[in-house]
Structure formats: C-alpha cells, structure tokens
Amino acid sequence: MTGRFITLEGGEGAGKSTQARRLAEWLSASGLPVLRTREPGGTPGAEAIRELALFRGPWDPVAEAMLMFAARREHVAKMIRPALKAGIWVVCDRFADSTLAYQGYGLGLDHGVWRRLADLALEGLTPDLTLVLDLPVEAGMARAEARGANNRFEMLGTDFHQRVRDGFLAIAEAEPERCAVIDARAGLDEVWSAIRHRTARLMPALAEAA
Numbered sequence: 001m002t003g004r005f006i007t008l009e010g011g012e013g014a015g016k017s018t019q020a021r022r023l024a025e026w027l028s029a030s031g032l033p034v035l036r037t038r039e040p041g042g043t044p045g046a047e048a049i050r051e052l053a054l055f056r057g058p059w060d061p062v063a064e065a066m067l068m069f070a071a072r073r074e075h076v077a078k079m080i081r082p083a084l085k086a087g088i089w090v091v092c093d094r095f096a097d098s099t100l101a102y103q104g105y106g107l108g109l110d111h112g113v114w115r116r117l118a119d120l121a122l123e124g125l126t127p128d129l130t131l132v133l134d135l136p137v138e139a140g141m142a143r144a145e146a147r148g149a150n151n152r153f154e155m156l157g158t159d160f161h162q163r164v165r166d167g168f169l170a171i172a173e174a175e176p177e178r179c180a181v182i183d184a185r186a187g188l189d190e191v192w193s194a195i196r197h198r199t200a201r202l203m204p205a206l207a208e209a210a
Contacts, residue, residue, distance in 0.1 A: 003033070003088040004202050005080065005125070007095040010133035011165050012154050013143030014184045015191060019133065020093045022192050023199065027089050030206060035083045038093040039071065043078045046071035054151040061109040065117055068099045073121040081125065095127060097171050102153065105167025106160050129202060131195055132172045133184040137161045140184075 006023065008016040017038070024036035040050040049071035053064065072095070083090050096118050103109040135143075137158055144154045172179035180198045184191055200206040 001087050003084040003086070003090060004128045005084060005090045005092070006199065006202075007092045007097070007127040007130045008133060009094060009097045009101070009130055009168055009171075010184065011101075011135060011137065011140045011161055011168065013140035013147075014133035014135045015143075015188065016093050016133055018188065019131075019192060019195055020091050023195060024091045026196060027091070027199075027206075033086075033088040034091060035079070035088050036091045036093075037075070037079060039075060039095055039098065040068055041071065042075040042080075042092075045074040045078075049074070054153070057152060061103050061107040062113060064107070065099055065103040065109050065114060068103065069096075069117040069121040072096065072099075076122060076125055092127075095130070096122065097130060097132075097168065100171060101164045101167035105170070106156075106164040127178060129199060130172075130175075130179045131198065132168050132179055132181045133191070134165070134169065134181050135184040137165055140165075 008020050008023075010016055020036055020038075024034045028034045039046075040053050041047045049067055053059075053067045053071065057064065059067065080090055080092070099117075100111065100114050104111050104114050141154075141158070141161060169181065172181050182191060182194050182198070186194075
C-alpha cells in the first residue's frame with residue numbers, strides 16, 4: 001500500500017512547522033510510518049539550493065522558480081516518491097503551491113511557467129491533502145518578526161504578502177477536494193484540532209483517534 005502525501009501551506013507566521021510536527025507525531029502514534037520534511041530542502045542537494053533561494057538574490061522570478069523546482073525535483077526523486085512507494089506517510093512543510101503563491105501571485109511569475117516547471121519536476125505527483133493555514137498578513141508578519149525574520153521573503157512588504165495570501169486562498173478555492181483552509185488566528189490547540197479532524201478523512205482508522 002502506498003503512503004499518503006500531506007502538505008501544509010500558508011504565509012509567514014501561520015504556524016506550519018509547529019503543526020507539521022504535531023501532525024507527524026499524531027500519525028506515528030496512530031501506528032503509521034511517517035516522514036516529516038520541508039521545502040525548499042529535505043535532501044542535501046535541496047538544502048544547498050535552499051540557501052541560494054532564501055538567503056541570496058533577489059532573483060528574477062523565473063530563475064527563482066527554477067531554483068525552487070530544482071530543489072523540489074531532488075526532494076521528490078530522492079525522498080518523497082521512495083517514501084510513498086514504501087507505504088510511508090509524508091508530511092511536508094510547503095510544496096509546489098508555495099512557488100505558485102510566492103513567485104506566481106506574489107512576484108508576478110506567469111502561471112503557465114509554473115505549470116510547465118511543475119509538470120517537468122513532479123511528473124504528476126500531487127498531495128492527497130493540502131492544509132492551508134490562513135492568517136491576516138499583519139498578524140502573520142508580527143509573529144514572524146517576534147521570532148526574528150530569517151529569510152529575505154519575510155522582509156518583503158505587506159503588499160507582497162497580501163498577494164501571497166490571496167494566492168493561497170485562490171489555490172484552495174480552485175481545488176476544494178485537495179485543499180482545506182484552516183483559520184490560523186485561533187490558538188495552537190484549536191488549529192491542531194481542525195487539522196486532525198480534516199486529516200482523519202484520509203483513513204477510517206484515523207477518524208476514531210481524531
């Protein structure tokens with residue numbers, strides 16, 4: 001049996017990393033083999049590209065998207081696909097939707113370019129479930145500032161981050177079967193409860209533990 005692929009998406013400060021960790025721990029406690037990973041990154045080559053993409057630049061939007069998909073291709077080929085084929089559930093902090101939201105909606109990359117890169121790099125791989133943690137831009141930026149901005153995207157202006165938020169919501173609206181929007185304004189436990197109940201739909205046995 002192949003594993004399931006779950007991604008967490010959203011703007012800065014939405015709490016993706018915290019909830020990805022809780023989700024992986026819960027799935028593991030439910031008896032499932034689980035891999036938790038992140039993008040850009042996850043493999044040595046992809047982590048090297050992460051340094052270029054997040055801490056160098058600024059890049060031309062097409063070049064930036066190519067960097068993101070180069071890292072993603074390494075990640076998919078060497079970690080995600082093998083894990084799924086082995087029956088492992090993969091929980092990933094960001095995936096291809098982030099490139100569409102940040103470089104596409106945020107920086108104006110033509111969506112057709114994103115699609116061509118996705119087709120080439122992913123060869124049809126899509127998440128079984130994408131949890132979009134939604135938060136007003138001002139609240140998210142305040143959270144990011146409180147923890148210390150550590151990449152160049154976090155230092156871009158409010159207008160950029162509003163376009164990114166709008167992009168994530170548009171992606172979720174276009175694919176309601178795959179995407180679930182989670183209100184990240186709530187407390188950590190409330191957000192986690194919503195994530196747990198939505199994820200439980202993927203497998204009947206999980207519903208009993210939700």
